[in-house]
Amino acid sequence: MNQDFVHPSKKRVIIVAMTGNMLLNFSGPADVFINAEKYLEDCGIFDGYDVKVVSPGSNKKVDSAAGFCINCEYSVADIQDSIDTLIIAGNDSREASQLSLIEFYNWLATRNEQNTRRIASICGGAFVLAKAGILHGRKATTHWQSSERLSKTYPDVEVNSNPFFTKDGYVYTSAGVSSGIDLSLAMVEEDYNRDIAIHVARKLVYYLSRPGFQAQFGILLPVYESDNIGQKTQNWLNEHLHEKLDVSQIASQLNMSTRNFTRVFHRETGMPPAKFVEKLRVEAARKYLEDTDISLERLAELCGLGGLVSMRRTFLRHLNTTPSDYRRAFRTSLKDSGITELLSQDVASLANTR
Structure with missing residues (x-):
């Protein structure tokens, strides 16, 4: 492995950018931790964050919903040692992608409390964690539109569509794409203190703790067929x-x-x-x-x-x-x-x- 990849004094944050998703899934959390790292250094704290956005596939390419391809420097295959924070940003549920994701899921199955301090998901990433068995018997959150499907597909997961993010043990799950920012700010506060997290939130012009609940964004009534x-x-x-x-x-x-x-x-x-x-x-x-x-x-x-x-x-x-x-x-x-x-x-x- 490239030795430049390893920063033993810092908390390693690995964000897996699942293909076919919105950029904010991974760019939001990345910006939170990168800005936290810069501010920590300004404060003379040099054991902050080493942030890497990686691909799930060995080709190190990620197709975005915006229509362009992102070339990552690393893939999950390059990461074999311990991780502080692992974030699964989104879910690639396309049938054509499943064969190429086998290696990724095999890698994810090796992640546990012994080698990863905390594992998190953004939006549809909850489906990835559930498929890998990481959410078995745990409380979880995902986008309000997908909550019912997550609950039906994985009945062993206790799904709550109301909060912006949920913590159950060392596993964290968040709601829609912008909720990844809420969760990441909460993690910074958890790692350091409220003042550090507030500074990052102000830098991003964002709430440290966004008011309300995800229920505000959901539609109370579904769209029915014309004969319903x-x-x-x-x-x-x-x-x-x-x-x-x-x-x-x-x-x-x-x-x-x-x-x-x-x-x-x-x-x-x-x-x-x-x-x-x-x-x-x-x-x-x-x-x-x-x-x-x-x-x-x-x-x-x-x-x-x-x-x-x-x-x-x-x-x-x-x-x-x-x-x-x-x-x-x-x-x-x-x-x-x-x-x-x-x-x-x-x-x-x-x-x-x-």
């Missing part, structure tokens, strides 16, 4: 969310009895009608919070969420955040381009129908 009863009722419901709705009223729109409607609705959507309506109200409220400046009181009325206290409780239950915090985090960046005025007209039109 959820989709059949959704358009009508969207126009009547400001009204007090009951199951019999919704059932009558489909010329069904209340009992039969409830049975069919639960079977085809996986939830009772009342829960579906509540989620639809929250989704409508999210859109108003993102795109308009209307008051929370008026917004609660338009979406049928009752008063401010009731709407706040409903948001906390579904999104783990309050309406006001959600607005601050997700309000539109197009506020000055006329979109607010257009949406305000829609709100006024809806109000006039009452």
Whole structure:
């Protein structure tokens, strides 16, 4: 092995850039640890981080989702001794790639608590750790869109789609791609102290501890097929969310009895009608919070969420955040381009129908 690769006095951080993924999967964590290393040296601390982004394949090439190829200096095959922090950045689930990944999975199977202080995954990298058996019986997090699939594919893994990252023993898993930055900052704080981590976060113009939970980003209702009863009722419901709705009223729109409607609705959507309506109200409220400046009181009325206290409780239950915090985090960046005025007209039109 090239002796320049080895820095025994530093914590070796190996980031495996899985092919076909977004650049932020590996560039985000790499930037955190590289900036931490620079700041540590400025502080006279010379046992910081030695960061290497490596390929899973022996050809040392990584295809990115951006359409260009990254040439890594090293591959996992070059690493046979101990690692401080191993990060699996993303997952290459393409059928055509599986044969070439056999060597990588064989290598990953040799990694354990004796030769690797901590093993982590970014986004879909949780599937890689699960496939390698590293997540067996452990708590784990992945992107909210993939959580259900991870749980079904690996039922021995306790999947939680809510936090930005999860730690279970020496294994760390994170949510969507930007969550790799959250996790890496937490690791820097764990290794040194909060002040070091805060400096890196400020350098990257990022939160040290991002407020909220991953639930804020998820979609509460799936997209149903056109013949699904959820989709059949959704358009009508969207126009009547400001009204007090009951199951019999919704059932009558489909010329069904209340009992039969409830049975069919639960079977085809996986939830009772009342829960579906509540989620639809929250989704409508999210859109108003993102795109308009209307008051929370008026917004609660338009979406049928009752008063401010009731709407706040409903948001906390579904999104783990309050309406006001959600607005601050997700309000539109197009506020000055006329979109607010257009949406305000829609709100006024809806109000006039009452």
